[in-house]
Amino acid sequence: MATFCMSSPPIYINAFTSNVRLRRFACKSMTKMKSDDVSVDLCRRSGNYQPSPWDHHSLLAITNKYANEKDVITRDVLKKKMKKILDVELKTSLEQLDLIDDLQKLGISHHFELEIKDILTDLHHKNEKHLWNCDKEEDLHATALEFRLLRQHGFEISEDVFDVIVNKIESATFKSNDIKSIITLYEASYLSSKSDTKLYKVIRPFATEKLREYVNSDRNNETYKTREKAIHALEMPYHWRMRRLEARWYIDAYEKKHDMNLALMELAKIDFNIVQASHQEELKYVSSWWKEACLSNQLPFVRDGIVENYFWNVGIIYEPQFGYTRRFMTIISALIITIDDIYDIYGTLEELELFTAMVDNWNVNGLDELPEYMRLCFLVLYNEINGIGCDILKHKNINVIPFLKKSWTDLCKAYLVEAKWYKRGYKPSLEEYMQNAWISTSVPAMLIHFYCVFSDQISIQILESLSEHRQNVVRCSATVLRLANDLATSPDELARGDVLKSVQCYMHETGASEEEARGHVQQMISDTWNEMNYEAKIALLPRGFVEATVNLARMSQCIYQHGDGHGRPDKAKTVERVMSLFVSPVPLD
Secondary structure, three states: OOOOOOOOOOOOOOOOOOOOOOOOOOOOOOOOOOOOHOOOOOOOOOOHHHOOOHHHHHHHHHHOOOHHHHHHHHHHHHHHHHHHHHHHHOOHHHHHHHHHHHHHHHOOHHHHHHHHHHHHHHHHHHHHOOOOOOOOHHHHHHHHHHHHHHHHHHOOOHHHHHHHHHHHHOOOOOOOOOOOHHHHHHHOOOOOOOOOOOHHHHHHHHHHHHHHHHHOOOOOOOOOOHHHHHHHHHHHHHHHHHHHHHHHHHHHHHOOOOOOOHHHHHHHHHHHHHHHHHHHHHHHHHHHHHHOOOOOOOOOOOOOOOOHHHHHHHHHOOOOOHHHHHHHHHHHHHHHHHHHHHHHOOOHHHHHHHHHHHHHHHHHHHHHHOOHHHHHHHHHHHHHHHHHHHHHHHHHHHHHHHHHHHHHHHHHHHHHHHHHHHHHHOOOOHHHHHHHHHOOOOHHHHHHHHHHHHHHOOOOOHHHHHHHOOOOHHHHHHHHHHHHHHHHHHHHHHHHHHOHHHHHHHHHHHHHOHHHHHHHHHHHHHHHHHHHHHHHHHOOHHHHHHHHHHHHHHHHHHHHOOOOOOHHHHHHHHHHHHHHHHHOOOOOO
């Protein structure tokens, strides 16, 4: 472990200044890998990945005609107007809660963090004094909404507030058919933690059944937008959804409300376009980096998915002020995907052992020992990690390179374990598979890099806990990613040749059918979310880091919702989602 300069004062800086450039590796001297670079008797697998649907030059040309200086001025005026409404004009607590919910779902709540915190703190204090419960079914929407918002913002609130409702559900005396309240109750149930039996075992199944009955009924007295919201909730609860994509959906949904606030609607649209313009510039940057790095040129077997990598990182943190973090994390994601494909698809066991040792040694002197196709990959990795480590040392007075290097060593060792399992035909138990798989998801590696770049003040204690895999909230996020990925991608991966995934491990271990195994894995995802909700609340970590960790799990649910959204973006709605977030502005006319 390196010695750190602890005597130097920390520098509080969330995003480095604009003149700090991410390092780019020039590969002009490299030659394209040819078939004669490897022995003819080696059988190399293929991921059968399709060419990228995104053309670099087309990406450089995208613009947002609505995002300009005039719109920024208009947005700031509207922000002041909405702050006044939050602070002064709303008459009841329910009006405040409904507006906070709208602000969150429209993706603009970060402009009103102080106002929202003050309102929720005041409501929580009042409720603690009066020990309120949901005594009437007509109070259900307000109670469930307040419960969800308070828990979401880290306030302590017991599920016992729903005791009267739970008793009515269990005694079959619940009479309300108000779908708005049922949707709110359903969404609140997903804020359950591992100790909440009523939310998880009574309220969620009840609300789910009620919504399914409603969606499948012939009730014509409800509006289209209510049915649309019910279907949307059943498809995936809000708590599990990618925030930026939800904002784009909710802008359209909110506009259909008969009582929508025109100023709020205008603010949401303008702000979306302004943020989109920032995202477009970042996407151009990382696309240029990817092109100059030459990895997809030199390694034609890897996924050419820099746009998908950027999409992932917008899911983790989307606010415009964190552009530097997104750019750097997209580069890290691209390197992870490239190395993953080397281990999963192309490398021989001997080559993979050499590469793992090279990463562990972190020394370019042994570069010639690697096969030619691995040299470029290692050099790009080495340059990028050392480059960001140097920048962090300059700006934050701490040497993080040993921690970052260890995260790559741990990741490559986890990849190597799976490669050995596959090459040797070994079938792990589900528990053994998951013990390795949560590391091989790359989530621990991703998040330690994120922490180093994102955090104003870096704590060695937190770095050590992340490096030694002692943060359970990170493990939960990784578990959700692994299981969601397995449900979406395991048939394709097994077809090309890969280690058994969680579904197959469970089938092999228990004799279950594929349908039963998939149901078990779905249940594991729900259980992990309950645990993650608990761990997120108690984790001694910066709140922004915890939120990013949970957002990574949300992004996993998003990217694998309709199939392999990374390896097959055209068939899993990734292309249309990317278009809606980064290419098509929200019309203001």
